[in-house]
Amino acid sequence: MFSKALTSSAATVLALSSVVMAAPAPASGLSLTAQLQLADTAVDKYQLLSKDSDFVFDFKTSLFPIATRKNFPALVGSGVSVSIATIDACGIAALHIHPRSAEIFVVLSGHVYTEMVLEGGVVDANGKDRVIKTDLTANMTTIFPQGSLHAQVNTDCTPALIVAAFTSEDPGAALIMPETLALPDDFLSPTFGGAIADKDLKKIRDAIPRGPFFQIEACRKKCNLK
Numbered sequence: 001m002f003s004k005a006l007t008s009s010a011a012t013v014l015a016l017s018s019v020v021m022a023a024p025a026p027a028s029g030l031s032l033t034a035q036l037q038l039a040d041t042a043v044d045k046y047q048l049l050s051k052d053s054d055f056v057f058d059f060k061t062s063l064f065p066i067a068t069r070k071n072f073p074a075l076v077g078s079g080v081s082v083s084i085a086t087i088d089a090c091g092i093a094a095l096h097i098h099p100r101s102a103e104i105f106v107v108l109s110g111h112v113y114t115e116m117v118l119e120g121g122v123v124d125a126n127g128k129d130r131v132i133k134t135d136l137t138a139n140m141t142t143i144f145p146q147g148s149l150h151a152q153v154n155t156d157c158t159p160a161l162i163v164a165a166f167t168s169e170d171p172g173a174a175l176i177m178p179e180t181l182a183l184p185d186d187f188l189s190p191t192f193g194g195a196i197a198d199k200d201l202k203k204i205r206d207a208i209p210r211g212p213f214f215q216i217e218a219c220r221k222k223c224n225l226k
């Protein structure tokens with residue numbers, strides 16, 4: 001009897017300690033990403049990532065073409081994220097910035113033209129804001145420093161495949177035009193030097209594409225795209 005009781009209480013202690021070991025931050029209701037961020041040590045963190053498959057992200061089945069710490073919790077603590085995307089024929093990734101990240105951008109196939117403005121004070125020989133343009137084909141890369149304004153354009157009639165790697169688990173993106181035009185007219189009018197009438201501001205607001213990707217009309221004609 002005694003030895004059986006001892007065995008079972010030892011088993012209980014073992015079971016309890018393994019529960020504690022398995023869940024170092026078991027605050028209920030927290031996402032796995034949040035629990036990983038709160039983990040006391042890296043050892044505790046890896047106990048929350050108990051399956052080998054926790055270390056695999058499949059772009060084929062992901063809703064979004066980017067792996068961040070939110071949809072790929074194994075990234076917590078790594079400081080990186082990554083995206084694979086197709087830029088359609090005649091497609092533009094609209095002018096944007098990543099508020100928390102530099103971006104290294106690789107073209108795997110196809111042809112992508114990029115433009116970037118860095119920051120105030122970076123000017124060309126004429127004292128104008130310098131615009132850095134690159135023309136990339138397969139196996140070429142460029143860098144968009146953190147906070148730079150940039151856009152990527154595929155002016156060819158075939159899709160381009162790209163990989164973008166980020167120096168943040170949560171790089172974020174801000175689309176310049178929709179966010180600028182979210183500001184009220186009485187702010188935008190003087191910002192545009194009074195050159196755009198209020199009714200035209202409304203027209204521009206209604207016309208600008210909402211999403212991060214859109215297509216160039218002239219290119220679509222050239223390529224006979226429907």
Ligand SMILES: *[C@@H]1O[C@H](CO)[C@@H](O)[C@H](O)[C@H]1NC(C)=O
Pocket residue numbers: 138139
């Ligand atoms: C790009 O690099 C890969 C790996 O070296 C190579 O297999 C492929 O042929 C290259 N593509 C081009 C267009 O050079």
